[in-house]
Amino acid sequence: MSSPSGKPLPAGAGRLLRHRSGTYWLLTLVVAMVLATSMALWWTLRQVRSLAQPFQQSELWHVSSVHSELARVALLARKLRAQEAPDADLQERLEVLLSTLDMSGANPRAGVRLRQALPQTALDLEDLARHVERWASRFASAPAERTQVANDILLHSDELLQRIRKAVVAVHLFSTQEADGVRQELHNQFMLLSAVLGGLLLGTALLIHRLLHEARAAQALSLQLAQANRQLEMRVASRTREIEESRALLGFILDSSPSDVVLVDVESGFVHFINNQMVERLGLQWPPIKLFLPELLHDPGASRQLMEALDTYGQVDGMEALIGAKNNPRWSSLSARLIEVDGKLAHLLWGFDISTHKQLETQLRELATRDSLTGMLNRRAFLERGTALIDHCRRHAKPCTVLMIDIDHFKRINDRHGHQAGDDSLRACATAIAGALREADILGRLGGEEFAALLPHSSAESAWSVAERIREAISRLEIVSLASDPLKITVSIGMAEMAHRDAGIETLLAWADQALYRAKATGRNKVLAYDGATPTP
Template sequence: MVVATSASLWWTLRQVQSLAQPFQHNDLWHVSSVHSELARVALLARQVKELEAPDVHLQERLEVLLSTLDISGSSPRISTRLRQTLPQTALDLEDLARHAERWAKRMGSAARERAGVSDDINLHADDLLQRVRKAVVAVHLFATQETDRLRQELHKNFMQLSAVLGGLLVGTALLIRKLLSEARAAQALSLQLSQANRQLEARVSSRTRKIEESRALLSFILNSSPSDVVLVDVESGFVHFINNQLVERLGLQWPPIKLYLPELLQDPDTSRRLMDALEKYGQVDAMEALIGGRSPRWSSLSARLIEVDGRLAHLLWGFDISTHKQLESQLREIASHDSLTGVLNRRAFMERGTALLDHCRRHAKPCAVMMIDIDHFKLVNDRYGHQTGDDALRACATSIAGALREADILGRLGGEEFAVVLPHSSVESAFSVAERIREAIFEMQILAGGATRLSITVSIGMAEMDHRDADIEAILGWADQALYRAKATGRNRAIAYERPTPSAEHKGVSS
């Protein structure tokens, strides 16, 4: 109904605008004016020829005729529809305009040019007047037909408008009837709604009391829980809930008003992974992270993205796993270190040594390996006992570690045998390290059997990494061969592995 009313109003406005245009059908008036002006020009031309009027009057009347004949593209006096329907009339008027323009141009030139204008006008005036009179008749007939066509079209359109308005009247009556019926029904529903609202208020009040009691119980349970629990708004950081356990963990005296989840975690990378997972999946389960203020502790964190009062919030809870992490660290220490000397055991040494070799090979850097064996260690155990032997092993490990750099790695491969990997070191620089180790062990003060000073020496074999494909096992094997040479040539010395190929340049050196 609204669409039909809008369309009717729009159409009515269009018709009003069409009828309000004063120059929409002015072709008849225009052609009649041209005929009158042409007749005046013809009369004035005869008067000028007979010297009854001056030339200037004829020039002015020609300009008036040209103004009346204005058929330029910018402001055409002849409508497009007339041009299409009566092309000959348009051509006659254009021909008249050309004559008038020619006469006016001659009247504006020298005196001898003006002399023949009146004769030329008189020569063509009758023919032009005859053609314009025919144009007046043709335009009059055209205007009559056009007016009749518009009248019929208006009659048709107004009949359609009447039908639409009649339909709108019927529709309005039906709508009013429906509105009255709905008003009575709405009044009845209002009474029922009022009664239901009172009942609902009573239920809501009861439900609110239950919810408050449940929240109080939940708050008591969460505050009594050993877990860390916090619920914060995602955007504002407003803390909906935080239990006492987490407040103490953060080193705060009072629960904070605002707290953003990333601020809880000590490690920025872990915090970023937590937030990325929450944004992508909406939840995180059992993520281990350090949380807390001055004394951070390990926790197993779980988090969810939930909605609270129409806004997104982060719910996070965690369990303290610091004791578990300490046990893990101790187990890793036990699994990777020799229990007697505290240096790396064989498995850990081989893993880290392989990584160091790969690093040096990847960056085209040298890397040297040393095998260290305590001379006559079996005699020490047999003569002074295993306790003294253990003391000697610990002392040797300490002396070797004291001669190494932080980047070097030391391991006990078994018994009295140690191994060292020296990254970014050639066999020549490894020899200087081997000498420091040998001298440090020789100068150790180990007492055995009361006040007896135990003198210990070591033999050392060295080898340098081959940048092609040698692994840690192969290089240790080369160093072990050099170690056997050191043992065979008198012990208490350091010798480098000599490659069997002609390109080998390493030389053994004894002390």
């Protein structure tokens, strides 16, 4: 025989299990006998207690009391007629007899039993009650007739006493027969109770015998189990040593790993394991006792995203986030798992430092979106951001104006003063234009000596003043040239306001370029607006 886990049971265990099965059935039988005995004992006690109730003999007592009171009434009636007793005594005795006959208030149950078992006796008592009521009424209402009432009582008393004596005998016989029946029923119940108690005694003896037998078998089995337990403890100790050695090796490997690793309890935040790399990353001198996973990430949004993914999917892979000390956060590629440790949920997090990769990525992004000479947005980046900004203005029904700025005679500057002077002129113009714009405005170099600025929430009138500031600021610039005296430069500016809902960045740039072409054709160093936009002030 084997255990539920598949391991063989010690010798004798199967036999003990079979004995126990038989013991359970025997115990069930004993319990059933106990219940049966309890029910029989309860019923017997109930019958015995019913015999002790005062109403059991109340019929006999009632009829006997009526007979006694009627005899006293007859005796007082004789004394009253012989003038040996006062009227009040007879009146009082009649009232006592009348109250004795009334069973409705004192013991209604006895009256019901009497009417059911002895109807003739009940009729005799009722007839007596009518006579007594008539006597009491006449005695109280007509004092002059009291002697006649006494004579009437004596006239009927003998007959009534005879009938009541017969009623006493009938009630006595009825009570005796009823008591015999109750005694016979109690005898039968006690015999049944004795049989059940005998069975209970026999079952208890069998149960004690079985329990003693099982105790000896259990003692023998306990010796076998103790020996098996010692062997199991030796195997557990050996396995524990192997696990501890494996954990120590794993801890050494993780401490030597270049990745950051931490294992924390979900509920309490207790740190099961944290390697030295993570401790250094957090800027701590000693490993913390408690640490919650969201505290590692600097961005609250990234923390919520990480925890929601763990709660939903139980794992996260390759999530990029800032972790580490607050004064020196580093970018890491994080992975996490929701696992079970010692029966409780825990978070396992490991990550790799990607700060260098992030810096290179930022530099490449800057190179892809910025002009290398002036640091402004290049044409592609200007068009992307300009499109988004124009869409924003269109959704919120706000004006938007584009400025096209071109350096006058730039080719002549390169030819006469050299390309270095041309580059200096471009950088100086870019600085002057940026100084005249707001933070919300965007500025880009579209190519050569041509710049573009997008002014959101600006109408043609407000953009006109900005364009004039740009033109005047550039006209005051002096570019140092090695070949000649300081160089003066001017710019021409064309502007166009968004006038149609379908006008995009390309359309606005084309309109502003047309205005720029007219400014150059009409003398340069001026600001002109597109003819289709708001009229020039």
